[in-house]
Amino acid sequence: MVEIIIDGKTIKVKEGITILQAAESVGIKIPHLCYHKSLSPMSSCRICLVEVEGARTLVASCSYLVSEGMKVKTDTERVLNARRLAIDLLLSNHPQDCLTCEKNGACKLQEYAYELGITSTSFEGEKTQYPPDTSNPFIERDYSKCILCGRCVKICEEIQVLSITDFANRGFETKISTFYDSPLQETDCTFCGQCVAVCPVGALTEKVRRFKAREWELKKVTTICSYCGCGCTFDLNVKDNEVIKVTSTEGGINGLALCVKGRFGFDFINNPARLKTPLIRQNTKNKSHEAEFKEVSWEEALSLVAERFKEIKDKYGPDKIAGIASARCTSEENYLFQKFMRAVIGTNNVDHCARLCHAATVAGLATAFGSGAMTNSIDEIKYADCILVTGSNTTECHPIISLKIKQAVKNGAKLIVADPRRIELVEWADVYLRFKSGTDVAWLNGMMNVIINENLLDEKFIEERCEGFDEFKAAVMEYSPEKTEEITGIPANDLIKAARIYATAEKASIIYSMGITQHTNGTNNVFSIANLAMLTGNIGRESTGVNPLRGQNNVQGACDMGALPIFFPGYQKVTDLQVRTKFEEAWGVKLSEVPGFTMMQMLNEAGKEIKAMYIMGENLMLSVPDLIQAEKALKALDFLVVQDIFLTETAKLADVILPAVSFAEKNGTFTNTERRVQLVRQAINPIGQSRTDSAIIIDLANIMGYKMHYDDAKSIMEEIAKLTPSYGGISYERLEREGGLQWPCPDPTHPGTKFLHKDKFTGGKGKFHPVKYRPPAEEPDEEYPFRLTTGRMLYHYHGCSMTRRSKGLDEICKEGYIEINPQDATSLGINDGDLIVVSSRRGSIKIKAKITDKVTQKEVFIPFHFVESAANVLTNTALDPIAKIPELKVCAVNISL
């Protein structure tokens, strides 16, 4: 601590902080333009100048460090004059069009000119004449308003780690420019809009908000993003029940950072295509896509649903009805949905899209460690010494987490990327392991073979905390680096290098996603990952662990809430009598002990063992494999209810469509990928007659004769906390106060759990599983010579029900594509952009070719988002025997012109 005097006040502050930070700590405001507290100081704007006794000149308080006995004055006439001059000079090259400027009311230049009493510039002369850049759908850059503070350059460099722009030219002609002054859409820019977030003036603004609202008319509501599992915090900015823009808050796991979907993909909320009234199918016999729907009242729609469910239940039994919950809805809604299925219908036939993404994780990690969730926290990634990323295109699918990885690499961490595709992170990697898709177990075993042979394992950890090592070791011994090379295609030397880096790191973290899980070997792949972490003792400590990245905003919450056929909330088994008795007492009904069907079983049994389905917020008709069969399955049902915010491909097959609301219209919680439960707050009133999913479920339950009543989302959480040990200490009061809690949080005094398995695994001992490589269910052959892998891309999300209805996202990426290697393209005579036919044993699609070496020879990639060229027409329904997750990542296809 040092003692300094600021404006006559004697204060004690930490050593090593700046004058500006010291002043702010005691509430003295020093104006500044180029400085931003989330960025390193640039000291260029000269607005934060202060007087330090003994210093020859005024000093920039944003970068000048405090020292013992320092005397600082922040508001002397000398200081104010210097600031006036700086502002005056800036105004001399700045339009005074505040009347129509979007930044009016939030502009720093305007604010300081006002505070310093500068009405106009005293310098007449030429002004910068660069034309504005309005060529992309997200960000407008008005050069005439740019004050060259450099914040946008700095945030792109330090937080986004991309450096898309820099200062170009010199003197009066200086401008912020991309490489060769190309438009942003022709650079590597990902349109995260971080630059917009820090621009102090109106130079960078969001295109969609133009002329819609003045800053002071906007009501800001802090909530959680509804896209991927990162769980970013942001503010919805609302005027007249319309979301005008999204701004970052500097809080949450993301700080200032957001991705393009989070910041610019919000306008689906007020899209005119939102479902506004309940709809009933007119011609129930013909379930074609063009079928006509009749608008009806809520009363009529819900009575019909209740009546048909009762009828089917009475006639065939409760287990003939199945429900699909939604990873996009709140935890409270998922809780009610599974309660409805279990207590009102009387079946455990409830599942959700986790079956398609991380079922293998939930099954595998629960067996190996005793808990199926991400072991460590997002922020810890930054401090790891080694990061192994496999089967996760983090940059596109979990953009904010990819920033932490890049920041770690910048801090000196080693990065190993193992992926069949040359994803963006490869550019940051120390070692890139490119393997044939579906050979995950082989390369993981190969890596562990090296670690054991070179004695790089953590014997103490294995001895004290794990079991099953010997059997596991025997299995791994077969996978010499040479044999591994034969199976996977990874050069033995690279594998050895990667093994040494991972095993010798002090803190090594594994990050994986659906590249690991969406296989018929999914659970084995997860076992292998768990083996690797245990073998080297990289679990149960900070910045280590096994970190599956969850795909959807609340897929963790939906799993936690028991939207799974074998679990009540909190992974309490339906087969456990004691557990069942607890829920029977709480819910006042007898509950079924028979585990329910998984999602793929429901579809297989549709029309047979399953007569009716209730689908909440899930567009199955794009997300499940083999869509042609899936459509037949849904059409074979006696009765289908779809509850959604848009008329999705799935809703078009429904008998009754119930209009629900988006995340912006409800209160509740989402649990992100790092087990953090965070508050979702209502920003606007429901659109049209749409209602929250909870309100719909509650009404339906009551109509069906089961008394359900909750005052609000908060009271649902109170019931959850009572019945779910890992959520026991979670309450809205605490979430409001503490800004998010990571489960397990068993009681109201528990601070939440940053990382799991400290000192002891949740399940007692960590279990090694001997696993052997087994090829995928469908391998390429003469007839279908290409290996197809599917996945996501940055600008779209799952079934696209939201992103295709967001103007900017749809504009920047309108259609699907197939990535194909240049050599394959040449031998097939395919040019970039050609429309080609891709077929598998299950169907065929037409799609545009994108020639790129991102994919290796004989492998192709299709993002699964686009209905016009749906990858899942082609994919295989073969299941992992344990987790019942379909093999969405590998199937065989052929390609023709």
Added chain:
Amino acid sequence: MTSSLEIATAGQKIDLNRLESILSKYYKRGRDALISVLQEVQVEYGRIPQESIEPIADTLNLFPSEVYGVVTFYPQFSLTPQGKCTIQACRGTTCHVKGADKIISTIENTTKLKEGETSSDLKFTFKTVTCVGTCALAPVMVINNKFLGKLYPKKVADILSQYEKG
């Protein structure tokens, strides 16, 4: 190193082998080496070719935008091809007093170039600078590092016609 003038204009393919031999000396040297690399590239090609910027950035672990920023900042680097003779006329205070205006207009009339332009036959590039530090010789111009002082319009025209002939 011999200075060879790159006749190709932007858009035409450059000989990347020559770039490679420059870059090989600086592999992973970081941003400190940027100016040296750019100076060599400028001499080698007579400009900083657009296609060279990304390889330079890769070699030094920089982003292309950063390299572009430096290239456009310093007058010694140019993105467009430069003439065989670079004429720099001084506009410094002493030269101004001693009639730099007339010198500049003579250069403009003789070469038919405005400040900053390069002749289409790539013979001349004309620039002005503010003081070259030889005020005793004012007014001054510098052609390809050769200082020519105590100028008057006829002397300028004569000098230029010599360069014109080669």
